[in-house]
Amino acid sequence: xxxxxxxxxxxxxxxxxxxxxxxxxxxxxxxxxxxxxxxxxxxxxxxxxxxxxxxxxxxxxxxxxxxxxxxxxxxxxxxxxxxxxxxxxxxxxxxxxxxxxxxxxxxxxxxxxxxxxxxxxxxxxxxxxxxxxxxxxxxxxxxxxxxxxxxxxxxxxxxxxxxxxxxxxxxxxxxxxxxxxxxxxxxxxxxxxxxxxxxxxxxxxxxxxxxxxxxxxxxxxxxxxxxxxxxxxxxxxxxxxxxxxxxxxxxxxxxxxx
Amino acid sequence: xxxxxxxxxxxxxxxxxxxxxxxxxxxxxxxxxxxxxxxxxxxxxxxxxxxxxxxxxxxxxxxxxxxxxxxxxxxxxxxxxxxxxxxxxxxxxxxxxxxxxxxxxxxxxxxxxxxxxxxxxxx
Numbered sequence: 001x002x003x004x005x006x007x008x009x010x011x012x013x014x015x016x017x018x019x020x021x022x023x024x025x026x027x028x029x030x031x032x033x034x035x036x037x038x039x040x041x042x043x044x045x046x047x048x049x050x051x052x053x054x055x056x057x058x059x060x061x062x063x064x065x066x067x068x069x070x071x072x073x074x075x076x077x078x079x080x081x082x083x084x085x086x087x088x089x090x091x092x093x094x095x096x097x098x099x100x101x102x103x104x105x106x107x108x109x110x111x112x113x114x115x116x117x118x119x120x121x122x123x124x125x126x127x128x129x130x131x132x133x134x135x136x137x138x139x140x141x142x143x144x145x146x147x148x149x150x151x152x153x154x155x156x157x158x159x160x161x162x163x164x165x166x167x168x169x170x171x172x173x174x175x176x177x178x179x180x181x182x183x184x185x186x187x188x189x190x191x192x193x194x195x196x197x198x199x200x201x202x203x204x205x206x207x208x209x210x211x212x213x214x215x216x217x218x219x220x221x222x223x224x225x226x227x228x229x230x231x232x233x234x235x236x237x238x239x240x241x242x243x244x245x246x247x248x249x250x251x252x253x254x255x256x257x258x
Numbered sequence: 259x260x261x262x263x264x265x266x267x268x269x270x271x272x273x274x275x276x277x278x279x280x281x282x283x284x285x286x287x288x289x290x291x292x293x294x295x296x297x298x299x300x301x302x303x304x305x306x307x308x309x310x311x312x313x314x315x316x317x318x319x320x321x322x323x324x325x326x327x328x329x330x331x332x333x334x335x336x337x338x339x340x341x342x343x344x345x346x347x348x349x350x351x352x353x354x355x356x357x358x359x360x361x362x363x364x365x366x367x368x369x370x371x372x373x374x375x376x377x378x379x380x381x
Contacts, residue, residue, distance in 0.1 A: 041360075059364060059368070060364065061360045061361060061363075061364050062360050062363060062364075063356050063357070063360045064356050064359060064360065065356060067353055067356060067357070071353055071356070071357065074353075074357060075356075075357035075360055075361060078357060078358075078361060079361050079364070082361065175350075175353060
């Protein structure tokens with residue numbers, strides 16, 4: 001749009017009823033990557049998420065009703081494409097993702113199209129057990145095979161998406177359950193994108209409740225498996241046209257590759 | 259009242275219902291045609307009960323009503339599947355609209371902010 005964007009990275013923060021955490025998350029992101037723009041996608045919140053995000057200085061995309069994380073992210077990707085950003089990074093509003101690690105993700109994009117901030121690789125004490133863990137292990141194995149590189153945390157939401165995958169995701173980012181993590185990776189891989197991971201910390205969430213119970217974990221296992229199978233057999237129109245951005249020519253094209 | 263009369267009245271009512279929905283433009287054409295065919299078939303079968311017997315003998319079905327049930331179930335499954343497909347499509351279209359609406363709203367807001375805060379204004 002205007003010249004005030006010296007950088008071309010857009011940090012997309014999907015938020016649903018996160019009034020307690022979103023402002024602090026936005027401030028942290030600005031502190032960690034001052035050159036980037038922060039876009040909070042309000043997924044039909046009923047609380048003051050929008051006002052909080054706006055006060056913290058973020059751009060706010062207000063979805064008229066709840067679309068889920070996948071829908072929120074797709075809106076973010078489309079915004080990024082429309083405004084000619086080179087990179088979109090997903091950071092959750094609840095504060096679990098450490099914004100100071102965003103530069104690591106961006107650096108990883110120099111030789112990949114998608115960089116995952118993996119929660120288990122070396123850093124951090126994030127742990128899961130039981131069926132949820134099995135699901136994650138199987139998913140990691142299968143997706144590692146597809147990606148031809150070791151991916152240990154395929155359900156991480158902490159992800160950087162580069163120029164090549166952006167148009168693909170803006171058009172096809174899956175909106176169904178778990179689609180935003182598993183399916184999106186499969187789509188990207190099947191259309192020839194390079195996916196890698198960098199280690200990332202996982203912090204305790206700042207507000208709200210995590211959902212953990214053995215029953216839910218089992219349901220998770222099956223849904224994850226189903227999502228993966230579906231993603232593998234579905235047909236994707238991977239010949240996505242490079243959408244014509246409406247704003248300024250890509251001047252700062254190579255800024256991120258340093 | 260014989261069952262024949264009840265069935266006849268029922269069929270006519272269904273046909274009238276479809277017709278009325280169509281007349282009030284509550285039913286789009288592609289569905290209306292389908293249901294009109296169903297209604298007419300139902301009426302014909304009701305008026306000539308013997309027809310069902312002839313058909314089931316031709317199809318090798320022993321009990322005539324079983325043919326009716328079979329055809330009805332297959333038809334309903336088909337309709338349900340079609341509706342699921344239609345709903346999926348509509349959902350996707352609605353999502354896209356919602357996303358675009360949000361994007362446009364932000365674009366307009368930013369634009370308004372920039373133009374009202376003057377050339378020096380920070381937006």
